[in-house]
Amino acid sequence: MATFHFDFVGPERTLYSGEVTAVQLPGIEGEMTVMPGHAPVLTSLRVGVIVITESQGSGKRIYVRGGFADIGPTTVTVLAERAAPIEELTNESLDRDIEAVEMQRDATEDLQKREELNGQIVQLQETKALLKL
């Protein structure tokens, strides 16, 4: 099965690096699954979960809060400011995140920014619901 190289880097450490068969990304304009030979795209990411399918058929999930994905035919790189493997994620930490964004929203007067942050909160809540499954 064809594979490609996937790097997931955070500012403080590299979270994942290896050969994978597919990666599902929460793109800003919708979920997308990247397979080998994908056309080059540079996309922003929203809050969500990245699902990595490794060559051996096993998978891995990483929670991400915004960032970028640089997609090419042979390599995919995700740059994320805040990310954590799903195992390290708990309801409490998500609640904390939601609270932080809510505070940010309440602090700003800018309507457009408020709208944006509102969207983030919804996404966070969706992620939380997803994880309970």
Added chain:
Amino acid sequence: MASLKDLRNRITSVKATQKITKAMQMVAAAKLRRAQLAAEAGRPYAEKMSAVLGNLAGNLVGGVGAPKLLSGTGSEQTHLLVVCTGDRGLAGAFNSSIARLAIREYAQKLTAEGKTVKIMTVGKKGLDMLRRQYRDQIIESMDIRGNRPVDYAFAAEIADKILTRFEADEFDVATLFFSEFRSVISQIPTAQRLIPAELPATDARPTSTAGNAALEFEPSEEAILETLLPKNLTVQIYRALLENAASEQGARMSAMDSATRNAGEMIKKQTLIYNRTRQAMITKELIEIISGAEAL
């Protein structure tokens, strides 16, 4: 001539000092290793970021719609100097060389040219040094808060403050001062322009997009650049903080190493004097006894 007791006390005190400097050196060595590891772990992100940015900005430079962070405000009247130092001293010339670079090469020259200089300090020591001369120009100062290793959130906090002030049109050009880590014995005070952003060389294009004009953007290229530039600011500050952390520990290590060596020499010298004095006293006493016996 100092008495034997004085000499003994002096030797004991120098020995105590040596123990402290030795311990500080070892602590600095351990911290230096950690700081270097952190710097290495952060490198892929910074490299990738500048590659993507270089790729994007290459198309937009000189364009009318280029964001202010990239093209500047069109004026160079007000300068913001962001001076990053450590919170603690006893690290050789580490703190003072950064402050000196900021003062001599920038603050004084810019003032001489009639430009306005504003200063933001990160780390207690820089504040202490700049406060004397530039009390009124320091608009913001932050501590590194103890021994805690620097993290990305802290860099983001600094970047946030800079951006807020930039958006409020408080300055036109921002320059970051930190100490670049070359080796344990060599740290180079460096100045880096933050705003307008200094573009990475264009040959640093990411491999996946090299030579491929058909790169698609989601959402638009401009929108991505808008969000990428502030992030790039954070990344550069984070890198500076990491370099600074490594430099500080390196400088402290070599400073403490030479302090330990000096203390060793001092102990040797004092011990020699102590032994000589002791011997002289014994001889003197013997002479007294012998001459006393002879007199009988």
